[in-house]
Amino acid sequence: RLRGGARVESTYAMLKPDVASKKEVVAEIIKMINEAGLTVERKELCRLSKSLCKEFYAEHSERPFYNDLVDFMSSAPVLKLEVSGPDAIKTWRKLLGPTNSEKAKEEAPGSIRARFGTDGMRNAGHGSDSKESFAREYALMFKGGGFPKI
Ligand code: RTP
């Protein structure tokens, strides 16, 4: 524990296909990560298979947007990141902003989803929502599938 009670931890962050191949956007997001006191520990540009996206988002399998989400996430490369630092899970989700990029533009205009996302699905980034989610997502993405692009 750090002074103030913050915990040094890691999160699984991912830049989605709408931004992962845009070099200036990626550079700006990494700058935001570092300015928030976090560190990128691992970074891989990957095209995800449909089956890996299905497994990654399994908790949403009954939702009406599931198939569109899986198609979107497997449509082009993503940038997989392990990000560490004080309260990394919460800090990264705060940087992302509200899930829906249209709402984010109203509610948190400086956030990543407001600045670089488009709508409820194409929202620029993902962040683990708990330590348990981080463990599952990290194992799936860094020890499991995905085809390295380079
Ligand atoms: P994430 O998992 O990507 O960090 O986002 P989140 O926790 O803020 O949102 P979650 O409810 O877990 O949803 C996962 C992703 O599904 C897409 N989505 N589309 N069209 C829709 O109504 C809708 N709702 C969610 C988004 O890409 C969201 O990030």
Ligand code: MG
């Ligand atoms: Mg989520």
